[in-house]
Amino acid sequence: MRPRLKALVLATVVGFTASSVAVTAADAQSRERYRVLVCNKSKAKNGAIIGGLGGALLGNTVAGRGNKTEGALLGGAVGAVAGHEIGKGKKKCHYEYRYRR
Incomplete structure (x- = not known):
């Protein structure tokens, strides 16, 4: 060349x-860069549903003769409360960087 x-x-x-x-x-x-805390939604509602169903099944199984309905209701209530509390604690948070224009 x-x-x-x-x-x-x-x-x-x-x-x-x-x-x-x-x-x-x-x-x-x-563009200005800033940090934002982002958290996933709580899984409390799903935990309550799953816990309630599991508790009802377990309560029905454990209950004595003639008390299957009461056992299922009591087990479902306890399972729903426990599932809600367990699901509520499962939040995952992390930081993201975003830009302003």
Whole structure:
């Protein structure tokens, strides 16, 4: 390649690179970065439903003769409360970085 053509190609490449860096730096300065705490929704409702069904089945099984209905109701109530409390504690939180324009 001729020296003059090499110089022209090199100048063009350097010019495009410099303009790209300048545009990127200007864009980065115009956007402010901030940190946000993001938490997943609580699983308390699902825990209450699953705990209530499991408690009702267990209460029905454990209850004595003639007390199957009462055992299922009591087991369902206790299971629903326990499932709600267990599900409520299963929140997962993390930080995300976001940009303002």
